[in-house]
Amino acid sequence: MTNEFGRYFFLGLGLTFTGTATAIVSYFQAHVIPFAALGVAIVILGVASVSLPDQVKASGAMKALLQGSTLGIDPLLDEIGERMRRRTQMARVAASSSSSADWRDALSDAEGPEPEGVGRGEEERDGENRRSIGAVYLPPDPRRSLDSGDYEGEASVYIPLNNQALPVTLEEMRAAPLTLLDERNTQAGIRVFTAGAYLGQVPEIRGEDTSIEEALQHLLVDYAELCSLVRASEIEDTIVVEINDVKLRPESRNYRDFLGSLPTSLAASLVCVMKDAPVMVADEEVTPAKTVARLSILRFRSP
Amino acid sequence: MKWREPRGSSRLERSRRVLKERKNSFLLSLAVISFGSVVCLAALSEERFGVYLALLALAYFAASLAFKVRRRRNFDYLAAAMAIVFVAAIVSSLI
Numbered sequence: 001m002t003n004e005f006g007r008y009f010f011l012g013l014g015l016t017f018t019g020t021a022t023a024i025v026s027y028f029q030a031h032v033i034p035f036a037a038l039g040v041a042i043v044i045l046g047v048a049s050v051s052l053p054d055q056v057k058a059s060g061a062m063k064a065l066l067q068g069s070t071l072g073i074d075p076l077l078d079e080i081g082e083r084m085r086r087r088t089q090m091a092r093v094a095a096s097s098s099s100s101a102d103w104r105d106a107l108s109d110a111e112g113p114e115p116e117g118v119g120r121g122e123e124e125r126d127g128e129n130r131r132s133i134g135a136v137y138l139p140p141d142p143r144r145s146l147d148s149g150d151y152e153g154e155a156s157v158y159i160p161l162n163n164q165a166l167p168v169t170l171e172e173m174r175a176a177p178l179t180l181l182d183e184r185n186t187q188a189g190i191r192v193f194t195a196g197a198y199l200g201q202v203p204e205i206r207g208e209d210t211s212i213e214e215a216l217q218h219l220l221v222d223y224a225e226l227c228s229l230v231r232a233s234e235i236e237d238t239i240v241v242e243i244n245d246v247k248l249r250p251e252s253r254n255y256r257d258f259l260g261s262l263p264t265s266l267a268a269s270l271v272c273v274m275k276d277a278p279v280m281v282a283d284e285e286v287t288p289a290k291t292v293a294r295l296s297i298l299r300f301r302s303p
Numbered sequence: 304m305k306w307r308e309p310r311g312s313s314r315l316e317r318s319r320r321v322l323k324e325r326k327n328s329f330l331l332s333l334a335v336i337s338f339g340s341v342v343c344l345a346a347l348s349e350e351r352f353g354v355y356l357a358l359l360a361l362a363y364f365a366a367s368l369a370f371k372v373r374r375r376r377n378f379d380y381l382a383a384a385m386a387i388v389f390v391a392a393i394v395s396s397l398i
Contacts, residue, residue, distance in 0.1 A: 008326065027352075034345035037355035041337040044363055047381050048333060051374045052326050222325075229324070 008052045015046030062225050067250040069195035070262060076192060077254035079180055080159060087162070133260045133281035135159045136298065137272040138173055138191070140200050154197040155269050158278075159258055160189045170278055170300050194259060196269025212239060212274060219270055226263050237297040238282070241267045244290045260284050264293040271295050329370040336362040353392035360389035 023039025026032050136158040158173040176191040199219070210218075213232040220226045220243060228245035243263045251262045259265045260281045272279040275297055283294040340358045349355070363385050 033350050033352055033355065034341060036352065037341045037344070037359070038338070040356065041341055041359055044337060044359055044381070044385070045330065045334055048363070049330060051376070051379070051381060052330075052372060053375045 008049050012046045012049030012051070015042050015049060017046075019043035019046055063248055063250065066195065066224065066226070066248060066262065070251045070255050073192055073194065074252050074254060076180070076190075077252070077258050080161065080190065080258065081254055083180065084161060132283060133258070133264075135259050135281065136173060137196075137265075137268040137279045137281075138170065139272045139276045139278065141174060142276070154193060155200060155273055156191045156193050156197065157259060157265075157269075158189050158191050161187055173278065192259075194265055194269060195262070196266050196273075199266075199270050200273045210274075212271060215270055215274060216241065216267055219266060220263055224266065226266070230267075237299065239271055239295040239297070241293045241295060242290055243267070243293070246291055256286075260293065261286055261291055263291055267293060268295055271297075325370055325372055329366055329372045332369065333363065333366040336366060351396065353395050356388050357392040360385040360392070 019039045019042030021039070022042060023036050026035035026039055138156050138158055140155050156174075158176055173189065173191070176189045177187065178191055180190060181187045202219075211232075212234060213230065216230040216232055220230050221228065226246060226248055227243045228247075230244070231242045233240045241264070246261075246263055249261065251259075251265075255262070255265075260268065261284065264281055264284050268279050268281050278298040278300070280296045280298055281293055282296040285292045337359055340362055341355060344355055344358065364382065367379070367382060
């Protein structure tokens with residue numbers, strides 16, 4: 001627990017003193033029992049307020065669990081990053097050895113067109129970190145159960161391996177391999193599982209009357225203890241999520257680059273489960289005070 | 304990328320957001336239940352102090368169970384104190 005003294009502490013202190021004075025004066029001098037009881041009620045309220053922390057600090061157990069949840073995927077993300085860097089380097093080498101007229105075409109062919117919203121890199125703007133994330137969070141396949149054994153009943157994340165346009169159907173992304181194939185294969189993407197893979201099984205999150213903001217508050221504040229407050233704004237197919245006072249940043253740099261920060265990753269998993277549609281983290285701004293992520297719901301044409 | 308308040312945001316919406324914080328809801332509920340109990344007992348001309356204390360203890364337990372807020376310490380000392388007060392009030396009324 002935290003030792004910070006904030007507004008709840010001082011409010012409680014004021015109420016406690018006021019209630020104590022009221023109770024003592026009412027009981028011993030005025031002999032008015034209801035006012036003395038009112039003073040005791042104010043004291044109880046004050047002590048309750050003092051006992052509330054201004055900021056909830058994540059428990060050690062939860063911190064360890066969240067760190068472990070990101071650790072398992074790190075080696076795979078390392079390999080993905082390494083493979084993409086090798087491909088880019090090979091393309092540049094091939095381009096530089098071509099004629100000056102041809103190298104631009106060779107580089108463009110190797111790297112592919114820059115699809116909308118896909119890119120990976122950090123931009124420094126006014127001291128803030130802002131990045132685009134190319135991964136697409138896929139909802140679980142409702143036709144499959146968790147016991148099917150083919151990993152279709154869980155929510156997953158599609159990571160494009162080349163800077164190509166995304167597959168045109170959800171089924172194509174779901175059909176992506178779960179491992180990295182031999183480098184000679186032109187593997188377009190890979191599907192991975194994150195900490196939010198089983199969010200579809202949490203009844204409080206999937207309640208019919210639960211809004212996205214309420215579900216995010218339950219998940220990130222109450223259960224995962226990752227932050228103090230979450231706000232969400234939904235505008236057509238875009239959801240802007242503001243996550244205040246992030247307590248933990250257990251994810252590695254690779255995780256952040258490919259999947260977004262852990263709170264954003266969990267938020268994207270939750271949104272794709274609730275909307276039952278693929279979600280892409282179009283944009284993420286991470287500052288010490290808060291994280292703001294823009295999630296785009298992707299609509300694919302039916303196969 | 305700036306945060307945009309949802310459409311139709313008003314003082315009511317902002318108040319709802321404040322109340323959505325569990326701590327604020329807990330304190331407000333505790334205040335309403337406690338003060339309401341005292342007012343009702345006063346209206347019934349109750350003069351036994353133990354009855355007021357017992358009802359205030361019950362109000363605290365009800366609010367704590369309903370909201371399950373996190374506290375600075377793992378052990379809820381106030382709940383323990385209210386339990387002792389409740390038992391003492393019951394015993395004193397029986398004696």
